[in-house]
Amino acid sequence: MVAIKVTGLSKTFTKGKKALNSLDLQIDKGEMVALIGASGSGKSTLIRHISGLMKSDSDNSKIEVLDQTIQENGKLGRGVRSARSDVGVVFQQFNLVNRLSVLTNVLIGLLGQIPRWRGTLGLFTRAEKMIAMKALARVGIDNLAEQRSSTLSGGQQQRAAIARAITQGAEVILADEPIASLDPSSARKVMDTLENVNKEDGVTVLVSLHQVDYALRYCPRTIAMRNGEIIFDGDSKRLTPKLLEQLYGDDSLELLGSEQQEEPVVTSLPEQAVA
Amino acid sequence: MSNLSETQKSIEIPAHDLKRSIGSLVMWAVFFALLAMSWEGADMRPWDLIENAENMSQFASGFFPPDMSQWKMYVEEIWITIQIAIWGTALSIVCSIPFGILCSENIVPWWVYQPVRRLMDAARAINEMVFAMLFVVAVGLGPFAGVLALWIHTTGVLAKLFSEAVEAIDPSPVEGIRATGATGLQEVIFGVIPQVLPLWISYSLYRFESNVRSATVLGIVGAGGIGMVLWENIRGFYYAETAAVIILIIISVSLLDVLSQRLRKMVI
Ligand SMILES: Nc1ncnc2c1ncn2[C@@H]1O[C@H](COP(=O)(O)OP(=O)(O)OP(=O)(O)O)[C@@H](O)[C@H]1O
Numbered sequence: 001m002v003a004i005k006v007t008g009l010s011k012t013f014t015k016g017k018k019a020l021n022s023l024d025l026q027i028d029k030g031e032m033v034a035l036i037g038a039s040g041s042g043k044s045t046l047i048r049h050i051s052g053l054m055k056s057d058s059d060n061s062k063i064e065v066l067d068q069t070i071q072e073n074g075k076l077g078r079g080v081r082s083a084r085s086d087v088g089v090v091f092q093q094f095n096l097v098n099r100l101s102v103l104t105n106v107l108i109g110l111l112g113q114i115p116r117w118r119g120t121l122g123l124f125t126r127a128e129k130m131i132a133m134k135a136l137a138r139v140g141i142d143n144l145a146e147q148r149s150s151t152l153s154g155g156q157q158q159r160a161a162i163a164r165a166i167t168q169g170a171e172v173i174l175a176d177e178p179i180a181s182l183d184p185s186s187a188r189k190v191m192d193t194l195e196n197v198n199k200e201d202g203v204t205v206l207v208s209l210h211q212v213d214y215a216l217r218y219c220p221r222t223i224a225m226r227n228g229e230i231i232f233d234g235d236s237k238r239l240t241p242k243l244l245e246q247l248y249g250d251d252s253l254e255l256l257g258s259e260q261q262e263e264p265v266v267t268s269l270p271e272q273a274v275a
Numbered sequence: 276m277s278n279l280s281e282t283q284k285s286i287e288i289p290a291h292d293l294k295r296s297i298g299s300l301v302m303w304a305v306f307f308a309l310l311a312m313s314w315e316g317a318d319m320r321p322w323d324l325i326e327n328a329e330n331m332s333q334f335a336s337g338f339f340p341p342d343m344s345q346w347k348m349y350v351e352e353i354w355i356t357i358q359i360a361i362w363g364t365a366l367s368i369v370c371s372i373p374f375g376i377l378c379s380e381n382i383v384p385w386w387v388y389q390p391v392r393r394l395m396d397a398a399r400a401i402n403e404m405v406f407a408m409l410f411v412v413a414v415g416l417g418p419f420a421g422v423l424a425l426w427i428h429t430t431g432v433l434a435k436l437f438s439e440a441v442e443a444i445d446p447s448p449v450e451g452i453r454a455t456g457a458t459g460l461q462e463v464i465f466g467v468i469p470q471v472l473p474l475w476i477s478y479s480l481y482r483f484e485s486n487v488r489s490a491t492v493l494g495i496v497g498a499g500g501i502g503m504v505l506w507e508n509i510r511g512f513y514y515a516e517t518a519a520v521i522i523l524i525i526i527s528v529s530l531l532d533v534l535s536q537r538l539r540k541m542v543i
């Protein structure tokens with residue numbers, strides 16, 4: 001079954017320069033896919049469109065998630081609010097509310113599912129709090145539930161954001177550079193958490209990454225972007241340094257990452273990139 | 276170090292910009308012309324201060340020693356004044372929350388915030404004394420008219436300040452909440468208000484301080500509080516009593532200012 005389906009997606013911010021150029025993309029349920037690309041290649045823009053936070057140019061385009069239309073021809077779908085509650089988003093900057101407790105931040109994930117008036121008043125039942133606590137335990141930070149989220153480290157905040165997505169009951173998680181500002185050990189914990197949610201719950205994960213080594217380690221499939229276009233889509237193992245250089249030229253250094261040296265060199269013939 | 280000398284050559288102090296200096300000259304000329312023009316309208320008579328120095332000092336001496344014999348009544352009236360400020364401010368805080376949000380261009384579309392902003396401009400543009408006079412006619416003499424006057428005017432002021440805080444928030448947590456499928460109202464409650472709350476509290480306390488000051492004169496137009504007593508004393512040439520009232524006002528306003536400043540420091 002298809003989890004994410006994007007057809008003909010374009011986005012123009014400034015005239016004449018397309019941030020996304022007629023993108024097509026399909027991700028099946030249960031996949032864990034990496035989205036790589038140099039800075040400014042359009043990763044965040046793509047993710048914001050899939051989550052319905054940004055509207056596309058009004059030409060023939062369509063974005064569907066789990067068979068619900070998120071947007072079509074630049075207009076948000078009618079059921080976008082309920083569609084959104086199936087999609088958990090973990091952002092590049094940690095989009096938690098700093099002054100609220102970690103637990104409250106995670107409970108916000110339930111807003112799309114409980115009666116509106118109760119959510120608006122912030123009245124959560126014990127059972128609901130238990131769901132949130134379980135999600136926090138799952139990402140390993142239940143001991144921090146009562147702290148203000150601003151007091152957490154970057155990695156802990158990202159894991160809290162993942163807990164919010166779990167609480168939300170999301171079947172698809174979109175993570176926009178969740179590890180961009182983290183040290184390697186926190187980065188690994190965050191990626192492990194995403195992998196765990198993917199393997200155990202069958203949640204579809206699309207995670208954008210700056211560095212290719214994490215894509216190799218965690219994601220069987222990688223989609224590579226450059227200048228708003230997909231220039232590679234396939235088995236992550238085929239992304240050798242050589243191919244990267246073909247794809248990105250000098251920018252490839254930016255993508256190789258610091259841990260590249262430790263990685264076993266993946267032996268594979270430099271195949272032609274597929275779109 | 277040929278490199279160094281080369282950079283030295285290429286650095287130049289920007290030449291004096293003639294256009295700019297003429298511009299500032301014109302600005303000063305306009306400023307002084309404005310002052311000169313307003314001399315007559317403002318009825319400026321500085322030499323009268325010197326000529327009538329004797330009268331003035333006699334007038335001033337009438338204030339001393341202050342007559343505290345009725346201090347109990349004064350304190351009671353000051354307490355009423357403070358209560359007027361408390362209610363006026365509290366009501367306006369309640370109204371400024373929705374109005375402040377409806378004035379914020381990052382929350383609502385222009386066809387909402389434009390009319391609401393104009394409404395708040397009107398409430399702010401008209402002085403509380405004017406509102407007080409109107410409400411005295413509408414609801415009769417007394418503190419309630421003062422409360423209503425402060426309420427309307429302060430709502431105009433606070434809604435503006437509240438919306439400025441809302442417009443300066445970090446939008447990303449709000450997006451994070453939107454992405455979970457929350458409603459617009461829920462975005463505001465969980466994403467916006469936690470971010471602006473400390474500033475809102477601080478602004479509200481600040482407005483409370485200035486409302487206490489405003490409330491001390493509301494009585495002059497019959498809207499209750501110490502102002503009424505003050506006005507009667509001045510009109511009856513009871514300068515010693517007037518001095519006593521002024522001293523008590525200064526003490527209580529300063530005390531409240533200090534208290535409220537402490538509180539403001541605590542929330543930020
Ligand atoms: N709100 C916006 N207004 C104008 N231009 C934008 C906006 N958001 C993104 N862009 C432009 O769109 C292009 C793609 O940006 P995007 O943020 O999607 O890149 P990215 O791949 O996420 O980069 P990074 O790795 O730095 O996060 C860039 O050229 C950027 O300048």
Ligand SMILES: [Mg+2]
Nearest residue numbers: 043044092177
């Ligand atoms: Mg980005």
